[in-house]
Amino acid sequence: MLRYQILPVTPFQQNCSLVWCDATHKAALIDPGGEIDRLIAAAESRGLQLAQLWLTHAHIDHAGGAGELAERLGLPIVGPHPGDQFWIDGLPQQSAMFGFPPARAFVPTRWLADGDTVTLGEETLTVRHCPGHTPGHVVFHSAGAQRAFVGDVLFAGSIGRTDFPGGSHPQLIDSIVQRLWPMGDETVFIPGHGPESSFGRERRSNPYVQGT
Numbered sequence: 001m002l003r004y005q006i007l008p009v010t011p012f013q014q015n016c017s018l019v020w021c022d023a024t025h026k027a028a029l030i031d032p033g034g035e036i037d038r039l040i041a042a043a044e045s046r047g048l049q050l051a052q053l054w055l056t057h058a059h060i061d062h063a064g065g066a067g068e069l070a071e072r073l074g075l076p077i078v079g080p081h082p083g084d085q086f087w088i089d090g091l092p093q094q095s096a097m098f099g100f101p102p103a104r105a106f107v108p109t110r111w112l113a114d115g116d117t118v119t120l121g122e123e124t125l126t127v128r129h130c131p132g133h134t135p136g137h138v139v140f141h142s143a144g145a146q147r148a149f150v151g152d153v154l155f156a157g158s159i160g161r162t163d164f165p166g167g168s169h170p171q172l173i174d175s176i177v178q179r180l181w182p183m184g185d186e187t188v189f190i191p192g193h194g195p196e197s198s199f200g201r202e203r204r205s206n207p208y209v210q211g212t
């Protein structure tokens, strides 16, 4: 079984997710944007072995802690899609602009593409490329757990911003309709900010995607 705990980090209260396979206690951090010591302590307190860092996209609040964590613990950085290379290269400037602790650029150990899978112990999640908020944004879907970790693509009652360089509103809507909705109305998603919801609930009540 896949389990997870949401750990909001940074002044942007970004939902970093500690995810793990409860059969093997192997764990990954999805979007370790900062507060690295707290993230490591959360894994240790559950007796988990941190094995990987997974990134949905390379905005500072999601990726700001990845480079340092990878180096400190010797972990691979998996994702996002190569379309976000320019955001990764810009992490030092992003951190200065928003008053974050200095963040370092890095080269992911493994880039992700649509249809790839990532594995944690006995758990496998499918990767979907969902551009629009950033060009290289990906989401992680566990069909078994009926959960999707969607970063800043979709929120409870809202959608991701598309006014950044490389952003595209029509592309974001396409990503949501063609790559998230097929995961099923019952699927619960963990957004990059704010509370969880389900795709069915958003299709019914989210004004940005209602009726799509």
Ligand SMILES: [Zn+2]
Pocket: 057, 059, 133, 152
């Ligand atoms: Zn973002």
Ligand SMILES: [Zn+2]
Pocket: 012, 014, 059, 061, 062, 152, 192, 193
């Ligand atoms: Zn964000």
